[in-house]
Amino acid sequence: MTPQRKDAARNWDRILTVARELVDEGTPLQLNDVARRAGLGVGTVYRHFPTTEALLETVATPCLEAIADHGRKALEDDDPWHAFSDYLKRLVEAQVSDPALAKVAATAADTLPRTTELKQQIIAIGTELLTRARAAGAVREDLADGDLVPLMCGVAYATYVHSDGPADRLPTARRYLDTLLRGLSA
């Protein structure tokens, strides 16, 4: 993934660093803007990342991997409800603390080629945890597999609409998720 040549690798890193900064400060990603801030030509940025989405994906990848790792651990939890709810909590917290993740989560898979596989792993883990929780009678029957992602995005979105700034997001998100989970439990 990272380029072979030394200069290319250096620029790749610079671009990602700048992009991460922009995402964190809430600025919408603009490739020309990234180029200027990184002290590079636009051409360079566009060669590495043909679209804003491509850059966004790459920025979000480490977080996605962390979530997948966390999920694999959750699969070893004996308490199905705890494993399920804890995983959802992780998903929501990640989304509200990282705008890049929120965008990737809400975007259809086909426009995000690079992270599709990771995203599907994360969804598959969620589905598995849901299936177990359902089998244990802990979750309402009418919650379908395909509802998981939308509901997580919904909680994250509600948090964004509510909050004035990044500061009070986490507690709000937790409160909203708690409410949702209460509604989901059997």
Add this chain to the structure above:
Amino acid sequence: MTPQRKDAARNWDRILTVARELVDEGTPLQLNDVARRAGLGVGTVYRHFPTTEALLETVATPCLEAIADHGRKALEDDDPWHAFSDYLKRLVEAQVSDPALAKVAATAADTLPRTTELKQQIIAIGTELLTRARAAGAVREDLADGDLVPLMCGVAYATYVHSDGPADRLPTARRYLDTLLRGLSA
């Protein structure tokens, strides 16, 4: 609100008609686009509606009024929980069937001067219904007044993320709201 002069009033109507069509077919509003479709100069459109938001507001106004009317009736309902949940149902259904409404709902009041008052009426009614339901012990204590709008937007957003097209939105939205209401009830 509508201009006095005959030609101006006619153009105003044309613009609103076209805008309503565009919103309904899911196309994002672009003022130049509206002008072209309405057979008018861009200047005309920009004079009536300086920004996309202003046009969006005006497009959404009738729906907002309908909601406020519905709300005033809900205030006469004797069952606090029924009045409250029914009102929320109305809010969510309106949002998922009208993208204009969803945008207006999720936008901060200060960028939408024209509909601010209407929006606040709608929120005030919701708050009143919530207060009554809370007083009757039907709603969880930790649901704050300011949570109402974000949660409604969240449900609408989740519905958008879930659905493939406008067709299956309503049932999905109802299902999600049911789940949320279950979590909100004491």
Add this chain to the structure above:
DNA sequence: CGATGAAACGGATAGCTCATCCGCATGTGT
């Protein structure tokens, strides 16, 4: 170590959308 080809760089620039401005046309009141 110097030459050579491949790969990457940079930024000029074309294409596009947004929004303004002002000369011209149209409607309204006398």
Add this chain to the structure above:
DNA sequence: ACACATGCGGATGAGCTATCCGTTTCATCG
């Protein structure tokens, strides 16, 4: 019918996206 006010239209500039190609840098091999 006239004059003034009001509204109309679209040319136009500002800002952003994305491409293309001449120049530069890197890695490899004799």
